[in-house]
Amino acid sequence: MGEPGISGKLIAVEGLDGSGKSTQIYLLHQWLLGLGCKVFFSEWNSSVIVKDATRKGKRKHLLTPTTFSLIHATDFADRYERQILPMLKAGYLVLCDRYIYTSFARDGVRGCNPGWLRKLYGFAKNPDVTLYFKLPLTTALGRILEGRIKLQYFEAGMDLGLSIDIRESFQIFQRMVMDQYERMSEEFGFTIVDASRSIPIQQETIRGLISNRIDLSQYKQRVKR
Ligand code: ADP
Numbered sequence: 001m002g003e004p005g006i007s008g009k010l011i012a013v014e015g016l017d018g019s020g021k022s023t024q025i026y027l028l029h030q031w032l033l034g035l036g037c038k039v040f041f042s043e044w045n046s047s048v049i050v051k052d053a054t055r056k057g058k059r060k061h062l063l064t065p066t067t068f069s070l071i072h073a074t075d076f077a078d079r080y081e082r083q084i085l086p087m088l089k090a091g092y093l094v095l096c097d098r099y100i101y102t103s104f105a106r107d108g109v110r111g112c113n114p115g116w117l118r119k120l121y122g123f124a125k126n127p128d129v130t131l132y133f134k135l136p137l138t139t140a141l142g143r144i145l146e147g148r149i150k151l152q153y154f155e156a157g158m159d160l161g162l163s164i165d166i167r168e169s170f171q172i173f174q175r176m177v178m179d180q181y182e183r184m185s186e187e188f189g190f191t192i193v194d195a196s197r198s199i200p201i202q203q204e205t206i207r208g209l210i211s212n213r214i215d216l217s218q219y220k221q222r223v224k225r
Contacts, residue, residue: 008088012099015133044098132190
């Protein structure tokens with residue numbers, strides 16, 4: 001059932017760093033564009049309005065778990081009200097690389113109350129499809145730790161004081177985030193993607209799944225004759 005005033009559809013991807021979300025949503029985006037669909041893409045933590053405050057707060061380690069959460073919520077609210085919702089109302093397929101569940105997972109680990117977090121983001125629509133990229137922790141860790149030179153302080157959960165070694169802290173933090181995702185999977189009806197499979201196989205599965213769940217012919221641009 002659609003919601004009043006919203007003819008678009010919202011597709012979100014969620015999962016650990018290294019689970020392959022960005023790779024898959026990029027490929028899905030390109031495929032939908034190729035089909036001639038109206039598509040809009042939005043990425044977590046990317047609002048231009050909040051960027052400077054976020055950077056400053058993180059650099060100077062000024063943020064408590066609550067202010068950290070609120071700053072991400074402000075970022076999200078800005079993107080939601082100025083981009084995501086208007087695009088949904090305009091009949092677009094909106095693709096979100098991370099959605100409110102990222103905050104529920106990460107801020108939950110940082111000690112924010114789960115009920116408070118759910119109320120904080122109460123203005124946001126539930127996605128029509130949430131793809132949860134599930135894979136063994138060691139596989140996700142391997143992809144990040146082998147592939148990248150430097151881990152970021154907050155991404156590794158260093159603010160939680162889990163370990164003075166950033167790689168160890170990252171591993172502990174990711175395990176805690178994964179536990180949160182596992183718990184949310186049923187609560188929010190995530191569609192599970194086996195993220196340990198190859199990139200083309202996952203993409204094929206995702207395209208099939210999206211075509212089954214959404215009538216894509218409704219979202220094709222009309223060509224003026
Ligand atoms: P995320 O957005 O979930 O952090 P990315 O899509 O950025 O993940 O992928 C993280 C790393 O893992 C990248 O180097 C990417 O090329 C690699 N990768 C993505 N999907 C797979 C896969 N199915 N198998 C192996 N490596 C992958």
